[in-house]
Amino acid sequence: MEPSDKDRLREKLARSIGKEPSYEEKKRRKERSKAKRAERPRRAEDDWEADDELALVRRAPARARERPDTNARPAASESGLVVALARTRVEVRTGERKLELPRPHGLELAIGDRVLLDGGRIVSREARRARLARPDPADPRRELVLAANVDLGAIVVSVVAPPLVAGLVDRLQIALASSGVPALVIVNKVELLQGSEAAGRELAELETEWRELGFESLRVSAATGLGLDTLRARLAGRTAVLVGHSGVGKSSLVNALAPRSELATGGLSSGNLRGRHTTSAGRMIELADGAWLVDTPGVREFGLAGLSRDELRGAFAEFARFTAGCRFADCSHLVEPDCAVRAAVERRELSRRRFESYARIAATLDG
Template sequence: MAKRKINKQQQRRIQAKHRQRSQRARDADVIDSDSLGPEQVGQVIESFGRQVNVESEDGTLTRCHLRANLENPVAGDRVIWQAGDEVGVIVAIEERRSLLSRPDFNGQPKSIAANIDQMLIVVAAQPPAYANLIDRYLVAAEAHGLKAVIVQNKSDIPLDEATEAMLKNYDATGYSLLRASSKSGDGLDELKASLSGAISIFVGQSGVGKSSLVNALLPEANTAVGELSHAADKGRHTTTTARLFHFPDGGDLIDSPGIREFGVQNLDRAAVERGFREFQPYIDQCRFRDCRHESEPDCGLRAAYERGEISETRLQSYRQIIAEIEG
C-alpha cells in the first residue's frame, strides 16, 4: 500500500511536534538532575529561545535551560534559577515592570526586553528616518511609562532639510533630542550621562549604528558591526537578539535587533492618543467624547491642526496607526 502523501503545512506541524518533544526531553534531563544547586536570583543578559545566559549576583554568566511550560524570558528579566554541573535551570520569572514586544512573522507579539526605564530611538541620515516608525516607538514608550529619547547618530553626516525639521518638531514637542557620532566621538559624553542609573534600550532601524554606539560607549562590548546595504537603503541585521550590557559607573543598556516595523496592535485608541503628547490639550476641546478626529463637527484636534499647532506629519501618523489597530 502506497504511503499517504502529506503537504508542507502538515510537514511543518510534524517537525514542530518533534522539536517540542526533543526540547521537553532536554528540559527533563536537566530538571531531573540531582546536582542542581539552591535557588538564586539572576538577570537575563541574552536569550536564545529556550536557552538564556543568566548573570548571577557575583557577575558570573551561566547558560540555562527553562522549566517546561515556562515562557521565554528576555534580556532584562529577573529570574529565579538553579545551577547545575554544566548548565543551569530557570524555574521562575519575577514580575516585570515593563515589557517591550514587536510583531513576529505571523503578526503575533514577540517579547524583546523587560524592565526597561527608557527607550532611546536611534536615527541617522542613512537609512532614512521615517516619522511613522518613530511615532510607533513613542506611542509604545508612553504606553509603558518609559522616558523616550531620540538620538541622531552619525551626526557628522548632515541631515536633509525634511529630516532636520522632523527632529526639531519632536524636540519642540518635549522629547529629548541628542546628537552623537560613534565615529568622531561627538556627543558621547552627553549620551552616556543620559544612560546612567537606568535600564535603557536602543531601538531603531538596522543600519543606523546602534551597535557602533554600543562599541563607542562600551569598547569592551566588542559587538559586531554590519555594513549598510546601499542597494536597498536598508541596514543588514547585525544584532540578532537583544543583549544587555553594564556600564561601570552604573546603568544598563540593551542593544536590540534592528526593527523595520513596530506593532502597536495591542493598544486601543485612547492609548495611541496618549502617545501623541501634543494632542492632549486639544482632545478635551472636542464636542464629542468619542470623537474620532476625522469629520466630526467641532473637533478640537482638527482645529488645532488647521491653526498650525499640530504638524500634518504627526496627524497622518496618528490616523495611520489608528487605521491599523481598528482595521
C-alpha cells in the same frame, strides 16, 4: 478520517518530503557555511544563530566551550540576570560569572529578567518592573518582549543613511509611554549632516517638534564619538533598551560605549541605504558606571495592535487643546465633519506630520 482527507494528507506529506534536501545535500550545505564562517574573525554572535527575528538557537557545542566562566555550576538559590536567550538555552549573569543554562519549560523569559537559580536550573522569574513589547509580526496576537526591567527606551535613528523615519519614532514613543518607560531619541551619524543641508533642516524641525512635545533627544555619532559623553552620563546607573530600524547604528553605539562588547555591525545595502539586519538576537551588555544596554535586532516596523483608539488619541496629547471644538465628543479626527483638530492642522497650529502619523497608526488598529 474520510479517505479524501487521508489522501490529501498523504499528498502533502509526499510534497514536503520532496522539498526536504537529502542528507548528503544537508551535509554539503553545512560544510559550505562552516568554511564561510572560518573566513572571517570570530565574534560573540557566532555561538548563536537566528531562529526567528528575536530568538536564537545555540550552535553546536564545540564552540560553546570557548566562553570563559561558562557552565560553571552555580551555588544553590542564587539570583541572576538574563542577558541572552536562545530557543533551548539561556545565558545568565550572576555577579561576574556567565552561566549557560537550559531554558526552562513553561516560564516566559526575556532579556533583562531577573531569575532565581537552584542547582544549575532556572526555577522562577521575578516580577517585571517594566518591559517593552511589541506584537509578534508572525502572529499579532502573541507578544514579543524586547526587554524587561528597563529604565529607559533609547529610540535610535540615523540621518542620511538610512534617512530619519519620524513615524517610527512616534510609534516607539507611544509603545514606551504605554509601558511606563521614559523615552530618549538618539540621533546617530550626525557627522553625515555636513554633506546634506536638507537633512540638517529636517532634523532641526523635528527636534523643535519633539522639544515642544516634551520628548528628549540627543545628537551623537558612534563614528566620531560626538555626544557620547553626554549619552554616557544620561545612561549612568540605568538599564536602557536600544530600538530602531536596521542599520541606524545600535550595535555600533554599544561598541562605542563598551568597547569590549565587540558586537557585530553591518554595512548598508547599496541600493536603498537600508540596514542588513546584522543583529539577529538581543543581548544585554554592561557598561561602566552601573549602566546596562540591551541591543536589539532592527525592526522593520513596530506594530501597536494592542492599542485602543482612546489610548491613541491620548498619545497625541497636543490634539487635546482643540478637541473641545470638534462637533462630536468622540470625534476620531479622521472623517467627521467640523473637526477642530483637522482645522488646526490646516491653520498650521498642529503639525501636519504628526497628524498624518496619527492617521496612519489609526488605520492599523482594529475596531
